[in-house]
Amino acid sequence: MNKTLLGYVPKESPINAIHPFVKLFFLLIVSLFPLFIQAPEWNGILFVAILLLMAYSRINMGIMRIYVPVAISMGTIILISYTILGGIHPDYAILFNVLGRPIYWERVRDALVVYIRILPMIATMVFFLSTSRERDVIVAMRSIKAPFVVTYVFAMALRSAGMVLEDFHIVRQAEQARGFDTTGKSLVYKIRKYVMYMIPLFALSLRRSEEFTNALIARGYAFTGEAAKVKRADYVLTHYQFRNLDKLLTTAILLLFVTLLVFRYILGFMGLESSLIHLLYQ
Amino acid sequence: MAIIQFKDFSWTYLNQPKPAINKINLTIQEGQFIGIIGPNGAGKTTLAYSINGLIPGQYHGVKEGEVVVFDKEVEDYPRGDLQQKIGMVFSDPEAQFTAMTVEDELVFGMENIGLSIPEIRERLEWVLELTDLGPLLNKPPYELSGGQKQRVALGAVLAMTPEVMVLDEPTSMLDPISRTRVFKVLEKTKQEKNNTVIVIEHSLEKLVPMADRLIMLYDGQVLLDDEPRAFFNNMPLLMEKGIQSPGVIAFFHQLIQGGYEHGLLPLTVDEAAERLDLIFKRALETVKS
Numbered sequence: 001m002n003k004t005l006l007g008y009v010p011k012e013s014p015i016n017a018i019h020p021f022v023k024l025f026f027l028l029i030v031s032l033f034p035l036f037i038q039a040p041e042w043n044g045i046l047f048v049a050i051l052l053l054m055a056y057s058r059i060n061m062g063i064m065r066i067y068v069p070v071a072i073s074m075g076t077i078i079l080i081s082y083t084i085l086g087g088i089h090p091d092y093a094i095l096f097n098v099l100g101r102p103i104y105w106e107r108v109r110d111a112l113v114v115y116i117r118i119l120p121m122i123a124t125m126v127f128f129l130s131t132s133r134e135r136d137v138i139v140a141m142r143s144i145k146a147p148f149v150v151t152y153v154f155a156m157a158l159r160s161a162g163m164v165l166e167d168f169h170i171v172r173q174a175e176q177a178r179g180f181d182t183t184g185k186s187l188v189y190k191i192r193k194y195v196m197y198m199i200p201l202f203a204l205s206l207r208r209s210e211e212f213t214n215a216l217i218a219r220g221y222a223f224t225g226e227a228a229k230v231k232r233a234d235y236v237l238t239h240y241q242f243r244n245l246d247k248l249l250t251t252a253i254l255l256l257f258v259t260l261l262v263f264r265y266i267l268g269f270m271g272l273e274s275s276l277i278h279l280l281y282q
Numbered sequence: 283m284a285i286i287q288f289k290d291f292s293w294t295y296l297n298q299p300k301p302a303i304n305k306i307n308l309t310i311q312e313g314q315f316i317g318i319i320g321p322n323g324a325g326k327t328t329l330a331y332s333i334n335g336l337i338p339g340q341y342h343g344v345k346e347g348e349v350v351v352f353d354k355e356v357e358d359y360p361r362g363d364l365q366q367k368i369g370m371v372f373s374d375p376e377a378q379f380t381a382m383t384v385e386d387e388l389v390f391g392m393e394n395i396g397l398s399i400p401e402i403r404e405r406l407e408w409v410l411e412l413t414d415l416g417p418l419l420n421k422p423p424y425e426l427s428g429g430q431k432q433r434v435a436l437g438a439v440l441a442m443t444p445e446v447m448v449l450d451e452p453t454s455m456l457d458p459i460s461r462t463r464v465f466k467v468l469e470k471t472k473q474e475k476n477n478t479v480i481v482i483e484h485s486l487e488k489l490v491p492m493a494d495r496l497i498m499l500y501d502g503q504v505l506l507d508d509e510p511r512a513f514f515n516n517m518p519l520l521m522e523k524g525i526q527s528p529g530v531i532a533f534f535h536q537l538i539q540g541g542y543e544h545g546l547l548p549l550t551v552d553e554a555a556e557r558l559d560l561i562f563k564r565a566l567e568t569v570k571s
Binding site for chain 1: 331334335336339340361362365366369370372374376377378379380381382383385386389390391392393394395396397398399402403406422424438439442
C-alpha cells in the first residue's frame with residue numbers, strides 16, 4: 001500500500017502510474033467545472049464520474065462515509081439559509097409555509113443548485129488527497145518550474161500542520177496528566193480554558209521555528225545572499241517522467257474544460273433554464 | 283594541523299547576566315575525535331553553535347575573542363560557505379527534518395551546495411550503505427523510530443561530506459540499541475573518511491572508547507582537556523562536577539582506590555575483562571603459593 005495524504009492506495013492502483021502534475025492539474029481544473037455548470041444533473045453526473053474514478057483508482061470508498069455527516073449538515077445549512085432565512089420575495093412562487101414564513105420554489109431550487117455544485121468540488125479534493133502524497137504536490141509544483149522557495153514554503157506548511165497537531169496532542173496529554181481536563185465540561189468552559197493549551201503550544205511553535213531555522217542553515221540553505229544563488233539540481237524530479245499517457249490526460253482535461261465553456265457559453269447548455277429541475281417545475 | 287581555534291572566546295546571550303562561554307582557549311586538530319562533556323548549562327551547545335556560525339549568526343548576544351575555522355574567523359565566512367565545511371547534527375531529530383521523505387531529506391543539503399545529479403546519486407548510495415537507511419527511503423522521516431530519525435539526520439549531514447562533524451547530544455533521545463547504531467555510523471565515518479568529529483554527549487559508554495580527546499566544560503569554562511585515560515584519572519573532580527563515568531571505569535577506579543589494582547584505567551568492557559582475568563590469575567597464583 002502507498003500512503004497518501006488521506007489514507008492508502010494499493011501499489012497496483014493505476015493512479016500510481018500518473019505523474020503528480022496531472023493529478024494537481026486535474027484538481028485545479030476539474031474543481032472549476034461546477035462553477036460554470038448550473039444544471040444540477042450535470043454536476044450530479046460529474047460527481048458520479050469522480051466517484052467512479054476513485055473506485056477505478058482503487059481508493060477505499062469507505063473513506064467517503066466520513067464525509068456523509070458533513071454533507072448532510074452542509075446541505076441543511078444551505079437549505080435553511082436559502083429558504084427559512086432567505087428573505088421575502090413577492091415575485092417568487094410559494095411552495096408552502098413553515099412557521100408562517102413562505103418557502104419559495106426558486107429558493108429551494110437555488111439551494112439545490114449550490115449544494116450539488118459543492119459536492120463534485122469536494123469529491124475532486126478527496127480524490128486528489130486520497131491519491132497524492134506530500135511529495136507529489138511538491139513534485140507537481142517543481143515540474144511547472146515554480147520557484148524553489150515557493151515549493152519549499154508550501155512543503156513546510158504541509159509539514160508544520162502535522163507538527164502543530166502533534167504538539168497539541170502532547171500539550172493536552174501533559175495538562176491531563178496534571179489534572180486539567182475539559183472532557184465533559186460545558187462549551188463556554190472549554191473556550192475559556194482554551195488558553196491553557198494555546199500558551200504552551202505557542203511557546204513550542206516558537207522553539208520549533210528556531211530549531212528549524214538552525215537545521216536549514218546547518219544544511220547550507222539560504223533564502224538570500226550568494227548561497228541562495230547556487231544552481232540547484234532537482235534530484236527528486238529524476239524519479240518522475242512525464243510520459244505520453246500524462247500528456248494525453250493533461251490534454252484531455254484541458255479539452256474537456258474548453259468543451260465545457262463552449263457548451264455553456266456558446267451553445268447555451270448546462271444552464272439553469274435548460275436544466276431538468278427547471279423543466280420539471282414548469 | 284589545527285583546524286579550529288577558540289582564542290579568548292566569550293559569548294553572553296542577550297539579557298543574560300553571565301557569559302555562557304567564558305574566555306575559552308581551545309585548539310582542535312584535524313582528524314581528531316573529540317568528546318565534549320559537562321552538566322546542563324555548561325556551555326556545550328553554545329560552543330558547538332559557535333563552530334558552525336549559528337552563533338553569532340542566529341542568536342543575539344555579545345561576542346568577545348575569536349573563533350577561527352580553517353584559518354578564517356567564523357564571521358568572515360559568506361553565508362552557506364561554512365556549513366559546507368562544518369556539518370551539524372542536533373539532539374532532537376524531529377526538529378531537523380526539512381523534507382517529506384527520507385530520500386528528499388538526504389539530498390536536500392547536497393542540492394543546497396550545488397552538487398550535480400550524478401554526484402548526488404553517488405553520495406546518496408554511499409550514505410545509504412553507511413547508515414543502512416535503504417529500506418526507508420520513501421518513508422516520511424517523521425514516521426520513523428527515534429533511532430532511524432537520528433540516522434537520517436546524520437546521513438543528511440554526512441552526505442554533504444563536511445570536513446568537521448559537530449554532533450550536539452545526538453543520542454540523548456534514543457534507546458541503547460539506537461544509540462549503538464548511531465555510534466557505529468560515526469565509527470565507520472571515522473574509519474572511511476578520517477573526518478574531525480566533535481560529539482557532545484552525556485552518555486559516555488559509547489563515546490569514551492572512540493574519543494581521542496575529552497573536554498569537560500563547566501560554567502562556561504574548560505575544566506579538563508586530555509586523552510581519555512588521563513582524563514578519568516581526575517575522578518574526584520569529575521564526581522564533584524556530577525559527571526557519570528562509564529561503569530567499567532568507575533569500577534576500576536574503585537579497585538585502584540582500594541589498592542587491588544594499579545596502572546592505567548581500562549576504557550572498554552573488553553579491556554576490563556582482560557584486566558580482570560589477569561587480576562584473578564594473579565590472585566590464584568598468590569593463593570597457590
